[in-house]
Amino acid sequence: MHSADSSRLVVVDYQDVASSKVNLSVQLESAFGGLQSSTSSSPLGIIAIRNVPNFIDAKGKFLSLAHALAHLEPEYLETHLSDPKSMYNAGWSHGKEKLGDKPDVAKASYYFNPISDSPGTTEERERYPASYPCNKWPNEDEVPQLKTFKDAAKTLGKIMHQVVVLLAKHIDAMAERRVKGYTKNFLFEAMRKTEKVKGRLLYYYPLDEKCVDSAAAKEDSWIGWHNDSGFLTSLAGDLYVDDDTGQYLDASEVDPEAGLYVADRSGESIQVTIPQDCLAVQIGECLQILTGGVVVATPHCVRGPRLGWNPDSSIRVARISHPCFIDLKPTFPLTMPAGCSREDVTRVGSGMGRVPPLDERWHDGMTFGDFLHTTFSKYYGLKGFDAK
Template sequence: MDNTTTSPRLVIIDYQDLVSSDIDLSIQLDRAFGGRNHSSSLPPNDDDKDELSPLGIIAIRNVPNFVDAKMKFLPLAHPLAHLETEYLERQLSDPKSLYNAGWSHGKEKLGDQPDFAKASYYFNPVTDTPGTSEERERYPASYPCNKWPNEAELPQLTNFKDAAKHLGTIMHEVVVLLAKRIDAMTTNRVKGYTSNLLFDAMKTTEKVKGRLLYYYPLEENGHTTNNDITAKEDTWIGWHNDSGFLTSLAGDLYVNDSTGELLDEQDVDSEAGLYVIDRSGKSIHVTIPPDCMAVQIGECLQILTGGVVVATPHCVRGPRAGWNPQSTIKVARISHPCFIDSKPTFPLCMPEGCSREDVSRAGSGMGKVPPLEDRWIEDGMTFGDFLQKSFDKYYDWKG
């Protein structure tokens, strides 16, 4: 796989351009997110079309305070992941929310197998008690209350809560700005689109979920002796689409699992990291610049925009077995996506004048993810019902 063209293909915009009302970003958004039936900025019959095919992700540079907030929070994943298992399971886990708050390890599934390759710490950066008491009772996975570590007992996690909320709030605010731009682009292309639909939903939502991820060294899962497994692209997290609205990404860090020390580029397999399927069906390795925040599209936006923007299948690949025989470092990865979604009762309706075919044909899962039309079974299906249907399909998916 040739990864040398990855960086030039990633669309990068400046934060000041995002906030400026004088700058039209429609072309950049189309090149980042456009579907196969809507990408007007792509040449229809050009030999270089594949090289311009949208990756489904955009990077934003110069977001105020982002880099500092990222570097204060992400490294705390290492001491968190190395706390006593009993403390993590008894004090920081939340079975009532189906482990959508606090610590989660081995609770999610890949097919019919528990996923032990990574652990997650979930939190809501905008409020500790989202929704009403009735909503929390009815939708425990969507509106869980936060479970924070006791920093007085855990000096290695000093300022954990403040750092988590600060980074997550920044990422939410940038997504709200981007949502307004997606609204504008879609309004210009689809007659039946409701103006400011996405912006209003993202600005007022309390369903914001930060996910601090710690990917354990693959050798701890018995992968070093299995070349078939370590040759796969999705060893750290399997191929999937984000099923929600917008996902902000803080990029990643690689650390020595034994010490927590940040690793230099030469200590990490160059083929490890995030992969996406572009609109031409190619698997592409994407590296988010360390000074950039990034945003991905979820499947709900593919529905709401009638396919103007499209969710992109993605996965995370771990280091290949034996990629550096001289190294004894156990490489771990840290990342922090933040999922910004609507209320569970939000109806997923395509714009007037669009068809289910418009929505489904805009993207291409290339067999990597369950087809959207098998989960979005009717126009107007609520986000909560769609999410549950997607969970069920992914757990049984053998793609």
């Protein structure tokens, strides 16, 4: 059961996020709160921020390059832009992730760190190659169509990181009021100082019968249901293009049921459209733990166009998006505040039947790296996978 109701999406202004004098507790509760939330409607687990300086221009410049990247020669992508050492956490990745026991070929990714080309220390890069990979950028002499790619990626990623830093201060204030034992300004300082920032430029290829079984009925045909497992995720929204030409598509040319879906606290599936002029932020499960369940991660997925939804159109629809994951070190301990119980952390958003329950993947004090390892094992059955 799903519905489209973006009127429930909480939208705030950047100036309010940037101000230390504005209290955003009501808006944050409406966006991120759990079942104990005092809001009248069930939170969607996402907040949109309008009027972010330079965001619209930066988004347009970077996302517009995704089509050219995704259509480079496969040999060049695999030879020059892929990074097996980092388990494909830097550069190009297509068909490396698995859905069950099958490679995921419905989308491709380009991973990069907008904050540093060589994050962490030498020791950290050697010990945790998936967490601190060095960036791999296209050679502009070899692919002149991507001449501005590196600069555009860093510009957008830094904006998205900075907005999360500002929002973190408001989340801190909310958690400090609600939870005994929450460390003052913890999240703000952590997000401000971290070098573990990962941008992911996503290109969703047109779906066909080879990619999905009965795409008309499959709600998560482009990305399966999942929770963000980290701390905070910044979203640049999306755009749709003609895969053959790279031309932007008008909304009338795209299946109205395609796009982002979230599960609200009642478990209902809601289609959410992020306004094109807004940056959005989602909560990760680590932050749910660290706030004692004051803010809660939300299951979400991406639905592709239904096969044959418009029999009069021959356009092969592709989707482009860019989340940016702002996290902490893999050795960081995921410990709930002293005044909270395990039930406070896990009773809300514990899977809702769509994702593996949090209480099966986390115990108090386990490290972020171990949590990712356990989580990926639960999702994909990758028992030998080292997510650290």
